[in-house]
Amino acid sequence: xxxxxxxxxxxxxxxxxxxxxxxxxxxxxxxxxxxxxxxxxxxxxxxxxxxxxxxxxxxxxxxxxxxxxxxxxxxxxxxxxxxxxxxxxxxxxxxxxxxxxxxxxxxxxxxxxxxxxxxxxxxxxxxxxxxxxxxxxxxxxxxxxxxxxxxxxxxxxxxxxxxxxxxxxxxxxxxxxxxxxxxxxxxxxxxxxxxxxxxxxxx
Numbered sequence: 001x002x003x004x005x006x007x008x009x010x011x012x013x014x015x016x017x018x019x020x021x022x023x024x025x026x027x028x029x030x031x032x033x034x035x036x037x038x039x040x041x042x043x044x045x046x047x048x049x050x051x052x053x054x055x056x057x058x059x060x061x062x063x064x065x066x067x068x069x070x071x072x073x074x075x076x077x078x079x080x081x082x083x084x085x086x087x088x089x090x091x092x093x094x095x096x097x098x099x100x101x102x103x104x105x106x107x108x109x110x111x112x113x114x115x116x117x118x119x120x121x122x123x124x125x126x127x128x129x130x131x132x133x134x135x136x137x138x139x140x141x142x143x144x145x146x147x148x149x150x151x152x153x154x155x156x157x158x159x160x161x162x163x164x165x166x167x168x169x170x171x172x173x174x175x176x177x178x179x180x181x182x183x184x185x186x187x188x189x190x191x192x193x194x195x196x197x198x199x200x201x202x203x
Contacts, residue, residue, distance in 0.1 A: 007032045009045040016045070068126075069151045070100065072158040074143075102131040105144040111135075137162040 005019040006028040016035040018028035035041045100119070104111050111133065119129050133143065139162060147156040 007035065009049065011046075011049050014046060015042065070147055070149050070156065072145055072147055072156055074145055074158055074160040076160075099150070100127075100129060101148040102129065103146040103148075104131070104133045105146060106135070107142055108144070 004024075006024060007016045008019040009015075010017050016032040018025055018032050020028040119127050121127055131145075135143070137143070141161060143160045145158045145160070147158075149156075
């Protein structure tokens with residue numbers, strides 16, 4: 001009543017008992033007595049208990065006991081005092097156990113992490129965390145994010161280096177492809193024109 005349980009099913013005794021010990025305890029006792037006198041309600045409650053017990057193992061294995069490896073994504077975060085945004089990896093999508101170790105390596109050498117956010121649940125039995133490293137990156141540097149988790153046979157590593165952003169890289173690639181196609185069309189047209197006989201196409 002009012003989101004408060006009045007009666008509960010006792011699986012050991014296999015009958016209903018009052019759950020409310022407040023002002024509605026008397027009403028809860030009457031409802032429990034009524035349900036206990038109806039074998040259909042007792043059988044229904046027992047069937048539900050059996051179904052929950054049978055499904056519990058399946059759902060527990062597919063949720064809490066899952067060992068899905070984490071995913072790592074490195075995102076450069078703009079910084080007011082750095083020309084090159086420092087890298088920040090987001091480790092997400094991994095299942096319990098929630099314990100995960102995120103380390104930063106600079107050209108193969110371990111470096112101290114700048115900021116570690118707490119472990120955040122996603123609401124679907126998965127977790128995410130983020131570790132930010134504030135550095136002054138130079139051309140040729142390689143920063144590696146190393147993630148260790150119980151679901152991994154060996155540490156998961158993702159490399160990052162200063163350079164063009166993914167969006168700018170895509171634009172450069174598209175421009176290069178368009179330029180190459182234009183050169184091919186121009187060369188083909190020039191070759192066809194040169195092969196024509198002198199005066200061809202004129203009266």
